Amino acid sequence: MGAKQFGFGDYEQSMAKKRTRRERFLSEMEAVVPWKALIDLIEPHYPRTSTKGGRPPYPLETMLRIHLLQQWYDLSDPAMEDALLEVATMRRFAGIALITDRIPDETTILAFRHLLEEKDLGAQIFEAVKAHLKANGMAMKQGTIIDATIIAAPSSTKNEKRERDPEMHQTCKGKQWHFGMKVHIGVDSESGLIHSVETTAANVHDLTPAADLLHGEETVLYADAGYQGIEKRPDMQGRGIGFRVAMRPGKRRALPDTPEGRVDDLIETAKAHFRAKVEHPFRVIKRQFGFQKTRLRGMLKNRCKVNVLAGLSNLFMARHELLCKT
CATH class of the missing domain: 3.30.420 (Nucleotidyltransferase; domain 5)
Structure with a gap:
């Protein structure tokens, strides 16, 4: 994701000498998730910015990352919103900066989950991961x-x-x-x-x-x-x-x-x-x-x-x- 202007708390935690278990886990997942394949899969169904104006949708990659965080940590929609406000590690993984970015609320997080459910994208995500593993010699x-x-x-x-x-x-x-x-x-x-x-x-x-x-x-x-x-x-x-x-x-x-x-x-x-x-x-x-x-x-x-x-x-x-x- 593009460079972000993170707050002092985020910077202080990122400079800490010892990495937490969560940081180690998320850095590994950052490297192994086939981001492009998943984004290409969801993008045709994701809402685009309206020509009539209004608030633009959150970046698809940000919402996908938030959804995966929900699955990894078994968080409800309200709990996911709270975690993004409270946990700097999760904000950084999602590519959200408190200084410059809006944090998706629980309704937005719910809407993204409903999109995956209605378009049967869960099964397609599973197949995309299988294809990624097969391409890496794990058939x-x-x-x-x-x-x-x-x-x-x-x-x-x-x-x-x-x-x-x-x-x-x-x-x-x-x-x-x-x-x-x-x-x-x-x-x-x-x-x-x-x-x-x-x-x-x-x-x-x-x-x-x-x-x-x-x-x-x-x-x-x-x-x-x-x-x-x-x-x-x-x-x-x-x-x-x-x-x-x-x-x-x-x-x-x-x-x-x-x-x-x-x-x-x-x-x-x-x-x-x-x-x-x-x-x-x-x-x-x-x-x-x-x-x-x-x-x-x-x-x-x-x-x-x-x-x-x-x-x-x-x-x-x-x-x-x-x-x-x-």
Whole structure:
């Protein structure tokens, strides 16, 4: 972004000898995000300055950077506005100077998010990131790991409509009930990067969107015991895939203490070793970026958010390799 006239506080922090964890993280993301590709993707849909006058829109790159900050730090629209006012590091990343620039308010931040949702740009951002990774030698290979995780949604009815989100549902997992949605991902078994993502209500079985999580060139598929029977589904027939699905826990515990039983147990351990890579993207999305509970209502909004988060998690996981290429 162009040179800005920052205030004394910004200058003082930028001259500090020790860089904060946030500064290190944002400098890495600055280097690995494919800014031009994302801006070119959004620009045709972004409002232009009116010939009739009026206040010009904020620069697209500034709004994109603010939106990514929201995803990385799990901030609501009002909290994002406050952070831009209070945190010099975030202002600098967004390219905002308190002396010369207006700071987008929460309504402007909300409008940009709605633009991404209405134009289905979340999925396109995810695809643009995949193309960027492929161009840098991180193409998806022959193996895929599939899994799903639950994202909680507010179960309270203390809101304007006095009802829970009608597009979210409850499900029982491990003898505990959860209300919310599921994020289903397909991960490359070699790199651990996400190549496919789907969102459903929490009560949808993991097997239902499984076929949509394949990139089409797999020779082997890894999955946990929740995907038992996947090889019998019509949408999985004739794909030439070798299925490596975990044995049900109860059956594994009942394996006999014989040479054959010990071999079967070692095979299950080997399957689990491969499947472990699918947990890393979930850890990044839920722990690193804080997306454990959604504040947005409806699947359209959450689908957009999840696609953006999937792309950002890929960039985060691949950042060291990408930084070596810059």
